[in-house]
């Protein structure tokens with residue numbers, strides 16, 4: 001089931017309470033999305049599907065038009081996550097790394113809801129949770145942008161569940177900066193932030209030697225500080241997890257990281273499997289071969305990738321202690 005912003009908040013709280021993290025896959029095609037749901041289903045785990053601006057504008061979704069891309073993404077997930085096969089899997093759709101001149105307009109429109117109109121009814125599609133890319137913003141711009149999203153929600157009478165980030169690649173976020181960013185938003189719009197993405201010593205992209213600056217102590221310190229600042233428990237989002245050793249990921253998930261973004265490694269697995277498929281199927285792709293059509297169709301390639309990809313997603317979900325948590329959350333909802 002695709003969660004609305006209030007249900008997403010409840011799921012994030014459930015993760016923090018039960019000491020697990022939800023895998024957040026930066027999925028850039030319909031095939032990647034269905035593989036993630038399939039892995040979540042086999043682990044009985046919640047999952048976050050997230051997209052950045054470049055995916056919304058990418059060929060499989062908006063082909064340059066980010067709003068169209070977001071609408072297609074949301075409509076597809078609404079149907080897929082609502083189907084019988086996945087109806088017991090809590091799915092969050094998260095906007096991740098939305099930046100540039102289009103960011104605020106796009107996010108405000110999505111908070112109000114994208115209208116999907118049929119002959120008989122109008123349905124509004126909303127992301128479950130929202131973040132924007134703060135890497136090029138000053139602290140003041142970051143605070144103002146988050147407050148603007150909260151204001152858009154309040155003006156439209158909608159709920160919004162936000163992730164706020166510091167410039168995650170730049171430094172280990174000092175406590176003073178957390179106080180300034182979270183404190184300022186909380187003062188004006190209390191209760192809208194439910195995820196905090198500070199710099200924790202990891203970086204976006206690959207790192208062959210891991211991230212020596214990362215420590216679970218930074219996670220614990222952030223969660224404690226957030227509670228002091230807001231009076232409620234808020235979990236962390238970890239960006240740049242590709243390359244972090246398994247034991248550190250597992251420990252982070254138990255210490256207060258509740259969302260682990262996963263992009264670089266996911267892309268690498270899918271593209272390498274695609275490369276292998278074309279290398280090993282060159283004969284079947286000759287038009288004289290009796291199987292050339294089934295090999296050439298999208299299903300041929302995507303089913304091949306899926307076999308390589310799903311077991312790795314399942315392993316990562318288990319590493320983050322997510323297995324079994326879907327039914328735990330659903331039973332708590334009802």
Ligand SMILES: [Zn+2]
Pocket residue numbers: 097204239240261
């Ligand atoms: Zn990120």
